Amino acid sequence: MMVRRVSICLGSLAIAVTAMAQASLMTGDSIAVFYPNGYDASQHQPSPIFENEPTALLPLSTGWTLRPVFEQKNGKSVAKVHVGNEVDLYGTGEVTGPLRRNGRTISLWNIDTPAYGVDGGSHLYQSHPWVMGLRRDGSAFGIIADNTWRQTIHTGDDVVFESDGPAFRMVIIERKSPQALMQALAGLTGTMSLPPLWALGYQQCRFSYQPDTRVMEIADLLRRHRIPSDVIWMDIDYMDGYKIFTFSPKEFPNPKRLNDYLHQQNFKAVYMIDPGVKVEQGYFVDDQGTAADYWVKDKDGKPFVGRVWPGDCHFPDFTRPEVRTWWATLYKDFMATGIDGVWNDMNEPSVFGGPDGTMPIDNLHGTVSKASHLRNHNIYGLNMVRASRDGLLLANPDKRPFILSRSNFLGGHRYAATWTGDNLSSWEQLKLSVPMTLTLGLSAQPFNGPDIGGFCESANGELLASWTAMGVFFPFVRNHSIKGSVDQEPWAFDEVVLDACRTAIERRYRLMPYIYTLFREASINGMPVMRPLFMADACDLSLRSEDQAFLLGGDLMVIPRWAEHVAQPHGGTWQVVNLKSDSYQAELRQRPGSVIPLANLAQSTSEMHTDSLTLLVCPDTAGEASGQLYEDDGDGFGYREGQYRLSQFKASLDRKKTLTVTVGQTEGKLPAQPRTLRIGYVYGGKVQYSSWQTGDSATMKIKK
């Protein structure tokens, strides 16, 4: 092994080590990079995964245990890491199946898979070549295959990546805890940028609300039924003949007027944009792309044509920077109608009747040296949302972009949030949505969630009430359903279901200050918003497979009503938080030692205020508790210049049973907020409330 003392960037280093067998280097920070024999950087770099390339410093220390073995076998490039049988494996991205990922085979090939039915759900819309492991002692490791080519992950005593492309490098991270591992992963991939506050609210969708008067009616009904809500979604039928960046002259003749109407009622409007561009002379998007030769090519170098909703379509080659730049410009006039966010669908890409429902693998990307679709397929969606994000920022430089993507790849959380595609309105998939959402969170994507109520087929009231009661504690909360299914809005069934949905959504809105603080944390250090229970105590082996109950942040445990035999963390009883409830609502438990801020109920995040807070206090055995609150404008980038306020809560319960909470500001330039506070003392299944008090502290005498 060569000894290198200089700090060198991997991009250039890769060339130097090509001749070395299995060069392994370590950064200063327990992150190792392994190069196979014959590594060809031009086949892999720049990597879409890393925002910050790990800078290698030194040859690997002799004590380093996890090392890949590389080989070429049956025309495949293989990297195998022996992890043994005493570890619990997690991650692997958007997958079906349980939270604990030992003994799985996952194919990384993004496809359109209604009800997760294709190939038994072994591959879905996104790919994450990432496996994390948890040892008995609570220490954690993470394995990244820096490879976009079609590949397969096997998770056994050996974690094996098997690729159809050329040999690829591996990055392995060692950390003392799963939390530290998440943060180290984010150190490499970069974090999600802070979303606008409204994107954390309840969202109502369907394929499709049409015409525009129906959208207005949905807005009216949400307000009339007093369902707190922030967003209404426009699915493909708002377009003129499914042509992207157009509006149906008949059904959506005046999008500006529609969006104004929504805004007046404190709603935001999100509209769908697909990648397929209808082949049609005179249609400006197709004309521009054809004139500049921006399309993905077939194997003969001609623009590839595939069928999607509009009929025959061209597909922008988003791997090319100039194509991304062009794509970004398309959003300007579109957003100017008052559109607040964008939904990028079908970006695996989905091609009707294509092989695997997508493009042929020998399609070509790029200009000078053409790269095959086999290499670029899995990052088609990532590159699309990367360009879309640029477009939203170009159109509205002072607003935080919100994009929802169906397809993506490890690292793509930098550009878009995600939902888990076309699930099924079934109990099985309701339950499945917990480990799916958790696993995406453990795969660097904190902002995700399923279609609540289920997409394919029809929900019933029981299912919707149950799914909503649980789903409001997921990061992304949207009710959505397929064309032809029964109505699925909270009021579509009966009063009991409507009340249950409303209560659930009210719980989320009351928790919004806490949830926003968690999103801020994710945007800084990559911690998932929704976390597996094992993060409460990484040494407690009984929590390792729990995937019914979960954590929202570090301080709140969510136990769905349907959950059975839920594992509970030891070390102090997590106290039941008695918020408004009914027979559908999840049980909430608060971590001993924590303070959780609640807002008064509002009907949308734009009406929410934090000058009046309820502080839920659950003291630990020493009588102490602490917590945080992050506040800013809820949109825009002022926070990057310090226009925010981070407050700390400190609570203590003294011998005379007096509970005191003080609020101190620790960070940010926003001046201290005059507040009215009340304590909610959480104990024994009840919440005892203090009186409302003005100032930066509150006290109460605890009644037995």
Ligand code: MIG
């Ligand atoms: O071929 O736009 O996953 O959420 O409603 C189906 C229509 C296309 C798939 C998305 C779904 C959306 C639907 N789309």
